[in-house]
Amino acid sequence: MKAGVPRGLRQVVCLRLGNLSCRWASGTQPKASKSGLEEKQRKDRVKWRQLEHRGPYFAPAYEPLPEEVQFCYDGKPVKLSLAAEEVATFYGKMLDHEYTTKEVFQNNFFNDWQKEMTVEERCLIKHLDKCDFTEIHRHFIDKAAAWRALPREEKQKLKEEAEKLEQEFGYCILDGHREKIGNFKMEPPGLFCGRGDHPKMGMLKRRIRPEDVIINCSRDSKIPEPPAGHQWKEVRSDNTVTWLAAWTENVQNSIKYIMLNPSSKLKGEKDWQKYETARRLKGVVNEIRSQYRADWKSLDMKKSQRGVALYFIDKLALRTGNEKEESRTADTVGCCSLRVEHVRLHRHANGHQHVVELDFLGKDSVRYHNCVPVEKPVFWNLQLFMANKDPGDKLFDKLTTSSLNKHLQDSMDGLTAKVFRTYNASTIFQEQLQVLTRAEDSTAAKILAYNRANRAVAIYCNHQRAAPKTFEKSVRNLQTKIQAKKIQIAEAQEELRKAEVDHRIKGDGKSKRILEKKQRLLQKLEEQLGHLSTQAIDKEENKHVALGTSKLNYLDPRISIAWYINLSWGPCGRPGLFCDKDVPDQMSLMLSSMPQVLPPLSFGMVWGGTSNGLEHEGQVAAQPTGSRR
DNA sequence: TTGGGGACTTGCTATGAAATAA
DNA sequence: TTATTTCATAGCAAGTCCCCAA
Missing domain, CATH: 1.10.10.41 (Yeast DNA topoisomerase - domain 1)
Known part of the structure; x- marks a missing residue:
């Protein structure tokens, strides 16, 4: 990457670039869709012509315990x-x-x-x-x-063996390209560790044998050899699916797959399409918002429930909430499966009117707890939906996820409830970057701004994590460093003062050089202190927030790149260059020429979405709280 | 219309390698 | 060189959404 760019800043964005460059670069990305129909056609067409691989790598056989272990x-x-x-x-x-x-x-x-x-x-x-x-x-x-405790050479040897294995089993040939496989190792047997209060936790996940596995590859390819003495359950050639091997696991009786790595062309294209669909939403989102507001007034309960549910999905990033088999999974819900017991209505709370308190376990049994002021009709509608119901009854009893998505399809081809999460996440990210970044800030401050924008999205999506085990210790270490730096600064200030006096007395070149040296030292130390302090703030704010999921799945990488380039090379002198229509081509050009020439672009036009009206700063303060139960 | 299966994305945690500090 | 921290990703669970059969 170009020299002269602040190192830290480069690092923070490289995380995105690294991801993007392998997923979307090399000119592999499809052209931006011109219509929903085209997108549908692309979705329906045959996916591959050639698929060749070695099949899965099976877990080694059980090694009995030594005699002395009883x-x-x-x-x-x-x-x-x-x-x-x-x-x-x-x-x-x-x-x-x-x-x-x-x-x-x-x-x-x-x-x-x-x-x-x-x-x-x-x-x-x-x-x-x-x-x-x-x-x-x-x-x-x-x-x-x-x-x-193994010696370095031994570890190196093992590492080389693992690499050899990966080279052999970890790649496939897809339409003439060598692509990395995501999970070529078969899951070993063990005990099922469901999340939250999963009724099946502790059950035995049995060993998968070749006889359980269906292989998918092209007819004319070299069929993978099953391990000696075994055979595959089936070998098929289905080019409408992307998996290489599949088997049914015994605990939940669900199908598991071997699929490609996210760096593959196939996954990259899908990722690209996801963000393009989300970007198309901005063209109709105002219309949809007007529609769901109008639905609040409807006497048809189906419509009013749908209107309120969509409002939640749009404003609070709730997941759709499909129906689940009660007795076979943990009791978690999403928007459409919310129950009366998950909602409390407060006419006045925390200085606001019409406050809705949502408290439920969402995906992965992560608790969602949020008190949020809502518009008056939403509040009264909720009261109506809850009337004469038991706590265990469904809040939106007239609504299903399929009817909701069907309704959305009428507004935009390819639109489903989960697109709102992607759309709002990327929009918030871009808005927050604009609000929080100032060109004159230090690199540390820019990194903090980037992370804060990322954090605003993670909080919006309720992406939580358990505090790292070493969190308290590393905070203490950082504080110690800050204190030490402050002492160094005090000493440097004293030395600077002495140098000033010395120079005033002597007035010669040598004392001037010493004075300048001391000034530089003090400046450097103050910068280091600033960096450490920023790190401490960042760490503390990030204690329970998981940034990874939103970074990987919800933030259009082009926003990061536009922000980074804008900060590194200044604003675009040619407004309109990076208009929506040109985004994919511009990105392609930019990425293919990344090390040499970077075209200017106008940050702010990558998404240019319409806010969902949520005050994100406010939500940080009233963020969903709680953790996995 | 509904329920269930299939295919795919999303999500969290643990782990190990790389980077950084001492 | 060693200890510590950071970061990427493997691993696998748990969602979403589509399709099809009854």
């Missing part, structure tokens, strides 16, 4: 059969994990474990609380420690 039952050592021992190691490995303290996990594990036992073992081992897995647990801890 499992004990009721205080006595018991030599388990191989199958039972293997499942016991799954539990033993997890002994220090919270999962093994949960009753559901324990019961499911024990139930499935018993199925793997011999008749004699089943007669003997009746209660989990009499099982002692501590030696097994210690064995795996020691094994991990031994691995860490």
Whole structure:
């Protein structure tokens, strides 16, 4: 990249560029769609002509425990059969994990474990609380420690073997291009770790054999060889799908796939299309917003519920909320599946009128808790929807996700509820970058601005994380550094003062040089302090916010690039150059010539969306709170 | 119209490599 | 050189949305 660009700033955007350059660069991106029809045609057309790969890499066979590692039952050592021992190691490995303290996990594990036992073992081992897995647990801890302690050469050797494996199994040929596969290693057997209060947690995920796997490749390609002595469940050639191999997992009875890496042309094109669809939404979003406002007044409950639900989806980034099988998954909801018990209405709260309090577990059992002032008709409608219902009843009982999406399709081809998340996320990101960035700021301040814009989106999407384990310690370390820097600055100030006096007395060239040197030192130290302080703020603000998901899935990379280039090379002298129509071609040109010449562009025209009216600064203060339950 | 399966995207955590500081 | 921190990504769970059959 071009020299002279502040290093830190480059780093923060390189994260996006790196992602983008492999996903969209090399001229692989499709042209921007001219119409919804074209997009549909592209979606429906045959996806590939040639697909060749080596098939999945299977997990190594179970390696029995050494003789000295014993499992004990009721205080006595018991030599388990191989199958039972293997499942016991799954539990033993997890002994220090919270999962093994949960009753559901324990019961499911024990139930499935018993199925793997011999008749004699089943007669003997009746209660989990009499099982002692501590030696097994210690064995795996020691094994991990031994691995860490391996000499550098040994580790290097293992690394080279892994690389060789990746070269062999980790790539496929798709229409003449060598593409990276996302997950070429078959998932090893283990215990199912569902999130939240998942009723199936602890169940045995059984080992997948070649006989369970369907291979997808082109007819004329070299069919992957199954491991010796085995055969595939099926070999097919379906060029309307993108997966290379598929199998059904036993816990949830769902299909799992081997697919391409996000860096592949195929995934990159889909990613591109996603953002183009979201950008098309800006052309109709005002109309949709007017429509859902009009629907609030409708006497038809279907319409008024749909209007309020769309308002939530648009304003609060709620997920669509498909129906789920109650007894087989954790109890999580989205917009359409909200229940009365998830909503509380406050006529006055926190100095606002018509406040809606939403409190529910969303995707991955992450808690969404938000008190948000809403428009008056929304408030009264909600009151109506909740009237005469039990807490466990559906809030939007006349609404389904399919009817909602069908309605959206009428407004725009390809529009579904989840497009609003992408659209609003990227719009907020661009707006926040504009608001928070000043050209005259230091690099550290610009990085902070970038991260804050990213954070505004992550908060909007309720992307949370558990605070890193080392968080408190690293904050302390940073504070120590700040204090040390302050002391250094005080000393430098004192030395500068002395140098000034010395120069005033002597007035010669040497004392002048010393004075200038001290001034430079002080300036440098103050800059370093500024950088450290900014880092501390950034770290603290980011304690519970996960930036990665929005960065990867919701923020159009072109916004980052436009911002970065604008800050590095100044605003565009040719307004209108980067107008919507030209975005893909401009990006293509820009990326292909990234190291040499970068065309000017006008930041602010990449998306140029219409805000959803949410006060993002305000929402940061009243952000959804809570964590996984 | 509905329910379920299939295909795909989104999301969080753990881990290990690379970068950075001491 | 070593310790610590940061960052990318592997791993896999859990969503969304489309399609098809009953």
